[in-house]
Amino acid sequence: MAAPTDTGVDRALAALPEAKRELARLLLASRRPVPARPAPRSGAGPVPATALQARLLRWERHRPGTGTGSHAVRLTGRLDHGRLREALTGVLARHEALRCRISGSPDGAGPLLTVDDTPRLRLARTDLTRHSEATRRKAVRREITESAGTALSPEDGRTSRFRLLCLGPDEHVLVLASHLAVFDGWSSGVFLTDLAAGYRDGPESLAPPELQFTDYTDWQWRWLASPDGATELARRRAGLAGAPAAPPAPGGFERGHLAVRLGRGPGSPLDAALALGAAEGATPFMTLLAALAVVLARREGGTDVVVGTPAAGRFATQLEGAVGQFTTVVPVRIALSGKPSFPELLRRARAAVAEALSNQRLPVDVLCTGGAQPYSVLFALHNYPAVPFELPGIEASGLPGPPARHLELYSPDPAATSACIGLVERDGEIGGTAEFNRRTTAPEDVKALLGGVEDVLRRALASPTAPGITR
Template sequence: MAGQAALDGALAALPEDRRELARLLLAARQPVPAHPVPRSGTGPVPPTALQNRLWSRERTHPAVATGSHALRLTGPLDQGRLTEALTGVLRRHGALRTRLVRSTTEGPRLYVDEEPALRLTRADLTGFPARAAAERVAREVAESASTVLDLETGRTSAFRLLRTAPDEHVLILASHLAVFDGWSSGVFLADLAAGYRAGPAEPAPPGLQFADYAQWQHRWLAGPDGTAELARRRAVFAADPPAARCPAGFDRGHLPVRLARGPVEAGLALGAGEGATPFMTLLAALAVVLARRQGRTSAVIGTPAAGRFAAPLEGAVGQFTTVVPIRIDLAGGPGFPELLRRTRTAVAEALGHQRLPVDALFGDGTPPPYDVLFALHNYPAVPLELPGIEVGQLPGPPARHLELYSPDPAATLACVGLVERDGEIGGTAEYNRHAITPEGVRGLLAGIEEVLHRAATAPDSPL
């Protein structure tokens, strides 16, 4: 402790412009821990690998990194308290006060502003006829999803509060995907509810912030442990060819999808008997479909993972998502139970590498070895519980995931994101119009149903 006190005293004696440099140099000499830890100092840090890609892409595709969702609030809302609570959440999470600043010598750097800047617009629609008010709300929700946010200026969030009746409001949030992932929605809403209930006595900031993670990722990837893990993981996919890049490029399309209940229920029951989760069972069936399509005895599928591999990250707002490539071996024509066992092992192995950003794993300009992404979403459901307020989710435009999840969207056919509700499995497929048709996407899902049906009726038959 005395040594640390002496070190702190020596740092404090340095001029301010050299103090942060000294901290960085000292940190560089220390071993990089296996998990992020709070950093010393408050200076700038390198952006994450995903942030670098999104920042570059939004130079030519504004709003490509904007996510949005809307809530209907029914009841006596205290607008002043809601405003204070929103500001409190921005103050609590450094990711929501982040700016990316160009540097000619070190590359871009992330700065965290001391004070939050709440960007909230209000509109009173109580004088509108019901139909006109509904149309205005729908337009505002659609416009929010196209809001041009800018990581460089720090404009990474924007809110709209629409009063549609004396005791009814719509709250719309637009957030920059470089600092806000799907898991962050639950964290944000839980903190917003806590701040609304507590008033000025808002919750303390989490001990681990996104900037801590960004600095750790940069150091870990450059260190011996990160370098070795990258080499081992790349070796797994060394024999898998990169996905073919569509010459026409990328043009987004969306398609609502749903799996037939009968074959899926039978297949999931078979999977449960083999100790496989619903995700593993559906993934195994999709691997069969893709292996047939590609004429191979293996399939590589990308799946978005939360990337919160350390418990303290679970309470932080930030963009931690990565894509985990999963290689499934179908050699030898296994029956479905054997394929489930192989898939279970492959998934567990792959998810153990969530620390590796996909942009570092396949970031040399060569497309990754998968052209389909698949997810069965399980974000924690955290309702926005405001006293005296009934909260409902409003439908909005489909999310844009391909450019978030894929280092090269032109080399991807589709991203199928499903959820399980009330025994039904469905969701949205986002696809590249230049590479596959809606019928082609439906064919992939029909193939999953066919595999599950055959597996349930003749589980030991070779695939």
């Protein structure tokens, strides 16, 4: 007997009472093979939230404002406030993630994402034109700082808030507060690109992206429950078998921040070490990670090391144009046994990173069940694409914000993470910010980690092929 056509299925679903229609659609979807990559979902209605979103929601209830990120842009030139409002509304309409509510399911199985049909723009305007320049500067700094601590509510759909500070006829600052449950680092570039297009060409020019974040979440849970997902999860867990779980700090978690930098220039081992790494096919991140693994192995007394590294999670090209929270953490396990030389260690690090990054489909909260994470240190060399924000007749420039708060995002249990070192290579320098848990780690400990990395690189350059770089 021939299989029913999609049209026939649609007619059969339409004939069902509304209360049963969505259940029938989900049952039909569960019987279809799950593709290896996300595809547009069939039907509408709520979809399960990701495990990361569920965790962030719990944190938000415990500590309001914890999940808020903030961005600020200075706009110099004649700004059309009406066009800006329309463009912002158009971006919210384009991306389902920015119109989501995260709420509990009726059966208590877990939170659901429900997409509101109509975008709700929350844009406040503050006129500072009559104040002194010093007062205006202070107000901008205060607003940027306070924006990062704004308590947003994913459960009510309040996941973003905008404020336009008017400093003069031709000078404004736009501040965006967004909840990390629906907005990751990559999303900022997508958002600004869309905002510029909407301002320039009108909101009707903003067609929906190829895939929405809700397509991804719907696919992720079905794929994890499929034979392919179960196989990949089991294989990845086997690769981490025997790695001890990082113990949570008895005192819990209290955030600290520290500006960090790796030295470059005359006498610095960094440039030569990165060149040595490149000769072995290692990226700058792999080279620095290999040196960090040596430092951690000495500190922990083990023969291998697991370091967590954030990954964009956009493993399908169609996901690159969507706003959402796709970030995951991939644990990288590097073996240091056998007294390897530094080139040999680089080859091991290169293979370990490639293996870990090939598993970005696995959410860290599912991989590390019960919050038992195999890493206590997170390390990243961020490479978010630079996105020019161009509005007609307006010069736009980013403004520095408060230090990021990523430990809750990157750690199933932040109390088990001692430090998260996030670096960026820019203008010939490598630097950034380290977050650390004050209950277990002091600023001197973070500095010692990075100082140890530079010492390992110096030793590697002095005797590149000598065995025993881990000693």
